[in-house]
Amino acid sequence: MASSSRLKPGEKGKIKMSVDIRGKFGSIYKTVQVQTNDPQRPQTTLALKMNVKDLIHMKDYAAAEIFGDACKSCHVERGKGRQGQDLYVADCMMCHSEGKSASPLSEMRTKPREELEKAIRHGVEKTAMPGWDSKFGGPLREEEIRGLIDYVRPPSKNRRSN
């Protein structure tokens, strides 16, 4: 936002700029291009640089807090109305991928289906994995849970558990 769109010769003004960093972290570089009638510099760029430390995920949370007010905009809302792989991408992948805190998909696919089902429904004790089943306080309904289990561990590949 500019304080005024017209400056007389010698007049000073201000341009206010801010960046919304909610839910973001790492290196951020945002610019605003200023277009004026200055014939030498009709376009000038303003930039804000920052390195956002991820303090939110450095704290020790109880697993169930992931569905609470501070966290749900990322960990609950994004998955709403999604199924199967889409739901996995929205709700699970943020922790379950290579280099993140939880086991990646490739590793989960080697585990017995019933073990995964139990982990998804009830969570895993002493880890950040919460229970997702709505019957136990989670955000996912029965068909969503089933779709997720089928995506992570397709039933055809593990007949012995069914």
Next chain:
Amino acid sequence: MKKIVLAIIFLFLQAFPALAQPSLHIDGPEHDFGTISQEDRTEHIFGIENRGDSDLIIEKLVPS
């Protein structure tokens, strides 16, 4: 010497007002907040000045 040059420029501008131009000056067009946390504010005010001799018009601000 400098004064004479400035005086000549001044006279020149007086004589040819059609050459008067606005000139945008920005104090530090890039601001680095360094390392901050998600709770910190990221607002910054850029100081600008018209160092030209006719009105400067800010036509548009286009965010990236």
